[in-house]
Amino acid sequence: MALRDFSKEKFDIIIQAGQSNSNGRGEGWVDNPYEPSENVWYLTPEYTIEMAREYVSKNVIWSNASLSFVRKYMEAGMLNEGRKLLILRTAVDGTSFSEKRWTMDGDLYLRMMDMIRTALELNPENRLVAILWHQGENDVYFQMPPEEYYKNLSGLVLSIRDTFGTPALPYIAGDFVPGWKKIYPVSPDPILNTIKRVCEDLDSAVFVNSDGLISNHEDVTGGNGNGDDIHFCRSSMYEYGERYFEAFCGLV
Numbered sequence: 001m002a003l004r005d006f007s008k009e010k011f012d013i014i015i016q017a018g019q020s021n022s023n024g025r026g027e028g029w030v031d032n033p034y035e036p037s038e039n040v041w042y043l044t045p046e047y048t049i050e051m052a053r054e055y056v057s058k059n060v061i062w063s064n065a066s067l068s069f070v071r072k073y074m075e076a077g078m079l080n081e082g083r084k085l086l087i088l089r090t091a092v093d094g095t096s097f098s099e100k101r102w103t104m105d106g107d108l109y110l111r112m113m114d115m116i117r118t119a120l121e122l123n124p125e126n127r128l129v130a131i132l133w134h135q136g137e138n139d140v141y142f143q144m145p146p147e148e149y150y151k152n153l154s155g156l157v158l159s160i161r162d163t164f165g166t167p168a169l170p171y172i173a174g175d176f177v178p179g180w181k182k183i184y185p186v187s188p189d190p191i192l193n194t195i196k197r198v199c200e201d202l203d204s205a206v207f208v209n210s211d212g213l214i215s216n217h218e219d220v221t222g223g224n225g226n227g228d229d230i231h232f233c234r235s236s237m238y239e240y241g242e243r244y245f246e247a248f249c250g251l252v
Contacts, residue, residue, distance in 0.1 A: 006049050010125045011041075011086035012079060015160070016066045017102075017112055018135030021177075022091035024055070024064020025228070026237035029221035034067040034238075039074060040085045043119055045092075045111065052087055063234045065174075066132055068241030069248070076249070086126075088115050096138035097152040104155065116164060130170045130248055131160060136191045137176060137230060143186060146194045154198045157205070168204045170251040172244050175210035177236075179218055180229045206247040213239060 016022055033054070040052040052070070054063045066087050073079060090112040095101040101108045120126050139149055157171045173195050181188050199207040210232075217226055219233035232240060 004049075006041075007122050010083045010123055011119065011127075012073075012083055012129045013116070013119050013126060014066060014070065014085065014087045014129050015090060015112070015116060015131045016064070016087050017090045017131065018133050019091060019095045019138060020093035020230075021137070021174075021232055022064065022132065022134040023089070023093055024062055024066075024091075024237065025093070025216070025231040026063040026234035027060050027216045027228075027231075028219040028234040030063075030235050030238055032238075034063070034071060037074075038084075039079060040067075040070050040087070043086055043088045043115055045089060045115075047115070047118060049086070052085075061234065063237045065134070065232075065237050065241035065244055068238040069132065069245045072242055072245040073248075076245075085129075086119055088112070088119060090115055091134075094138055095135070096142060096144070097149060098139050098142035098144045102135070102156060103152055104159065109156065113160070113163065116160065120164065128160075128164060128166050128169050130172060131157065132244055133157075133171065133173045135173075136188070136195055137180075140176075140184070140186055140188045140191045144191065146190045149191055149194045150198060153195065154202060157198070157202060170248055171199070171202060171205040172208060172247050172251075173199055173205075174208040174240060174244065177215045177230060177232055178210055178213060179215050183229060204251050206251060208240070208243045208247050210236075210240065 036051045036053045042052045100106045196207045199205040213236035216228035216233045
């Protein structure tokens, strides 16, 4: 079978970045599961292009918020005829600025920038659409100083915009799992307030709340007490993706 030539496709590109809640660890039941589509693809960390889908690990479905985001994007008529969506899967579980994974010299930052470059070079009509960011729990753990976190996060966003000539590229960041924030022994407020401040200070940026969303541990259809308090469950991932999309609409 011949390999598919993706240089002939025109992509709207979404950068999915951060740590595990961006990568997607949502378990449990949903009423309207995401159905893979010829219109939506992943660029994986291995630089392969595959149809976007939920992953299965040990007979458990794991979902991420980008899938409900792109579903709403298409339902709203934002995907023009003749174009497809490409989600760049740059997020990695348990990663931080503190451990220098996302800093300007960090391996994940450098790989993300290379993945963006690769996606854009596939076709001159490819274009960046949004940065979907969820990260910070590990920097809460390491108690990174807020000013240092601010410098790193704002620098990451601005470097993407500057490097690829997209000064108004929408940047959307989100809150942590509400239940986890209540029980974690280290206050998440310094990092969360810094993420909010980055969104307030940058143009075309918005912070999305997680009010009412629950973890895998709290979801009786999935984890049901499995101890996973830090990850949004599958249904909350779906809801979060829709909230990210509503925020995106407010920017564009």
